[in-house]
Amino acid sequence: MAHARDFSSSPSVDGSTVAGRAAIDSLLMESNVERPFESEESFAQWVQTSYRRWSLDPTISEQLRILDLETVHEDVLSRASQRLVRAQEEYASCPAGSIIDGLRDKVSKLRMECQGRERQNLAASNGDAALLNSAGEKNQKSSERLQAAYAELDGLTRDLESKISSCAEWKELQDAEKALLDLRREVGIEEASMRMKESERAIGRQTSYKGFDFEGQAERVVKELILPRFLADAESWWDQERSAMRTSGADVPVEQFDMKNIFVLRGLTLGIARGEFDYVIVAKSTMPSGELDAPAGKSVGGHPQPTKAQLQGLSEQPVLVLAIVEVKRNVNDMGSNFMGYVERIAWFSGMERGYDPTKFATNFYRSGHFDRPFWHSDACSRKSFKFDRSSFRLFFQDAKRVSARDDLAAYVMERLNFVTRHGTIRGMSSKAEASLKKKVARDKAFARARSDCNKDAFSPGMETLLAASCSWVHGWWEKMEELKAGEMSTEDLLLSYRRSEGAVDNIYLIVNQ
Incomplete structure (x- = not known):
């Protein structure tokens, strides 16, 4: 060697x-070396001390913010969600529901087919003049098939609109979906969700570290x-x-x-x-x-x-x-x-x-x-x-x-x-820590405790409240021990x-x- x-x-x-x-x-x-798995108590302490750092993560901070908003507005969101569930069940059981879904599927597929044929015809029309002349009959048939497909699409669209206009269950489903979406926008959940998704996309696009x-x-x-x-x-x-x-006895190549x-x-x-x-x-x-x-x-x-x-x-x-x-990248x-x-x-x-x-x-x-x-x-x-x-x-x-x-x-x-x-040695992989901090961000018991104290996830002392309000330690400790086996x-x-x-x-x- x-x-x-x-x-x-x-x-x-x-x-x-x-x-x-x-x-x-x-x-x-x-670097700092952390050892969260020395005992169940050390694991609990490590999660508490890590909370402030986790809450600075843009994706986690938005998840915490979303859960705070969902907890504060739990009653109205629950009523809107229940209305949507009822509307979905009623629509699924009504006779017109399966017909509407079938027509929507056909319309979607036929529209994509028409768009594909249009692109093919456009590409053919931009081709070599000599080739266009020799393929004239073929292009003519392609145009005729496209016209027939659009005619079929128009007919299916009219049938779909007719079925939708006469289906009360469909209208209630659309109204319930819109009501819940409007409510989420009004209380700020949708905006926070969009920021969270953008943070996730930004992390995926990262190719360098501070330049x-x-x-x-x-x-x-x-x-x-x-x-x-x-x-x-x-x-x-x-x-x-x-x-x-x-x-x-073979000739040995002279080349080095x-x-x-x-x-x-x-x-x-x-x-x-x-x-x-x-x-x-x-x-x-x-x-x-x-x-x-x-x-x-x-x-x-x-x-x-x-x-x-x-x-x-x-x-x-x-x-x-x-x-x-x-x-x-992560040690x-x-x-x-x-x-x-x-x-x-x-x-x-x-x-x-x-x-x-x-x-x-x-x-x-x-x-x-x-x-x-x-x-x-x-x-x-x-x-x-x-x-x-x-x-x-x-x-x-x-x-x-x-x-x-x-x-x-x-x-x-x-x-x-x-x-x-360089980086702090945390005692667990980045994947395991990411899973753990998401659990903290989505913990409903922790969110209710914050709401009861009239605090949000970023108020001072939240790491102490995290330990006091949740019975998470033993279950998470067992799960993390299993992951690192x-x-x-x-x-x-x-x-x-x-x-x-x-x-x-x-x-x-x-x-x-």
Whole structure:
């Protein structure tokens, strides 16, 4: 295995990235480390102290505001909602209801068909003049079909309007829906709901952090700092190939195979049932072969596989995986996902003691094992890369010594790199915390307690009221314990990397300057 350069003695690798022990110590010692799962009491205390921070989240603050408004106006909203439920039930049971719904469906589909035909006719009319002349009869028939479709649409629309005008249940349903919507607008719920949805969309659109290009910097770390550390493994493999060629009497290529045979692949799945790797650094063989650039067979996960005819006489060697890199914007997602990475790498390596094949069975891998080659198509290089179990042989080179899951993890750590940024270590993944703060924001008992005190969610002392008004602790504690079962905390993961001489340099911390 390539020995990683010792970055631990230096606080910075390239001016904006810290690696090794320096990175781990910075995360563990310079950041706050929270431990909410030490006991049920510590969990309750952690939720209370986290409430003020959660309430600053735009999406959560709007959810809290909505629940406050719904609680204050509970009586009138309840009456309007009950009216709507009655109207829906009466409409669903009336004879005209099913007829109206059927007509509405037909009108909608026919209107879409007419719009599609119009676009086709418009595209045809803007085509080449010579082609238009030769396709005149065809275009004429298309126009006639469009006219017939519009005539049918007019007839269906008249039938629909007639049925609606004579259906009292339909009118009551529309009135009830409008009354509830008007009420929600009047008390401010609709406005808050729109702000909440916009906040959710804004989070989805975020690609940078305060103007800092984290993803771009992470990619540079992968290519400029991580890749060179594992190059010796590729060079050793290429030397073995050249020696084998000399022994067999074959001509050894004069061309030097160096970085042109190293590739960084993104979003690698290899047809696995779930999950992917952010970056995989691979080396291609130097052996002459009929390289397969354009597989033409069945596509698996967007990656076409070669046909039997394409494989005929092909001698392409599988790639060699040198390292895997996971990029985590939120440091808390490192630990929660780690054991999943270990399981997937064990699966790719054929280390059967490390995974349950029933969890990995797909239409492509019917046995639940990685027992057939997979060709990954890379859009950047426009090449196809062949993977099989041998591609992952560097992860468990001393397989006989691997006897337990912890042993698997120790081996995986030596080639699994993490790139992250500063942040408080919360003791749970971002997904788990997001679920928890939504529970707080939607807790009706907490909202009623605020209303009884004539307070809103943002009044001073609400974190204390949260604990006093809700019997949430035990149930949520059990749920969160269940969610984190089988996971490793980020704190424990960082400590494990720090203790491992072969893995300590695989942690990279990007400093937002």
